[in-house]
Amino acid sequence: MAHVFIGSEALAAGKVTRYELGRHHVRVLPNVYAPRRAQLTLLDRIVAAWLWSKRRGVVTGLAASALHGARWVKRGVVIELNLANNKSPAGVLTRSETLLDDEIAHLRGMAVTTVERTAFDLARRLPSGRAVQRLDALVRAADFRAEDVLELAQRHRGARDCLRIPRILDLMDAGAQSPQETWLRLLFINAGYPRPQTQIPILGPSGFPKYYLDMGWPEFMVAAEYDGEQHRLDDAQYRGDIGRSEYIERLGWRRIRVLAGDSGASILRRAELAGLRR
Structure with a gap:
């Protein structure tokens, strides 16, 4: 993590001179600096935004979910703050x-929205598919209850897009281990298939x-799995x-193996060939 700091405070405290500030540091945000050669992480950018707010802002949205441990938040994501500015x-x-x-x-x-409030904000602000992906990652990391988010939503009934929150929370599943797995699960649900167990x-x-x-349907002995790049590039894996595939197939499971670039239509056709019915 880079040392991100408020420039005027560092100057006033004598920690850097104006020459050193300009020579060895780069401005990240107005009055917020970091070492010139530092590779800023997502956490660095969150800290920088909070310092820019003069420590008054509350970190919200995707940045808050990352602070709560959710994975798959990109380093360059916009940092959201609750702040009157x-x-x-x-x-x-x-x-x-x-x-x-x-x-x-x-x-x-730093001040950060709670897990439940973060889930509330993600569920109403993001497009439905992305909202479910982000909630899957958050609930996997922080293990909150949908009921607590719904209770929080009752306090803010006038907030924008609150009506969609119960539907988004109902689709949430802590068993998803990646955004791609969430996408695959929603593909089946939206196509009218029974909701898969994860x-x-x-x-x-x-x-x-x-x-x-x-994920899959034990009653039909049909499963669907998303194979990432590491499955092909890592020789040991x-x-x-x-060996895993041979063992599972000997037990009678039929698997739909999905790779990056597979179209939704082709995946659904393979599901029907595997014996799955809408």
């Missing part, structure tokens, strides 16, 4: 909305789980996948 710099988005005291937590020294345990000879299937 309508002139935010590039890379920062401010909103002035009602936040109750129990909807604010403190992480890494992380289906496959028992070994000992009677304990030996493998887990990404590739060899392990062969």
Whole structure:
């Protein structure tokens, strides 16, 4: 993590001279600096935005979800703050909305929306598919209850797009291990197939789980799995996948293996060929 700091404070404290500030540091945001050669992480950018707010902003949205441990948040994402300021710099988005005291937590020294409030905001602001992807990642990291988010939503009934929150929360599933798995699950649901179960345990000879299937329908012995690049590029994992596949197939499972670039239509055709019915 780079050392991100407020330039005027560092000058006043004598930690840097004006020459050193201009020579060895780069301005990240107005009055916020970092070492010139530093590769800023997402956390660096969140800290920079919070410092730019003069430590008054509350981190919200995707940045808040990342602070709560959610994966798959891109480093260059816009940092959202709850702050009364309508002139935010590039890379920062401010909103002035009602936040109750129990909807604010403190992480890494910064004010951040709680997990439940973060879920509430993601569910109503993002397009439906992306909202479910982000909630899947958040609930997997922070293990919150949908009921608590719905209760919070009741406090803010006048907030924009609140009516869609129950539907988005109903689609949430902590078993999704990547945004691609969420996309695949929603593909089946939106096409009218039964909702797939996620992380289906496959028992070994000992009677304990030996493998887990990404998602599937145990009653039909049909599964669907998303194979990322690492499955083909990592030789050890590739060899392990062969043994895993043979074992699962011996048990009678039919698997729909999905790769990046596969179209939704082709995946659904393969689902029908595997014996799955809408």
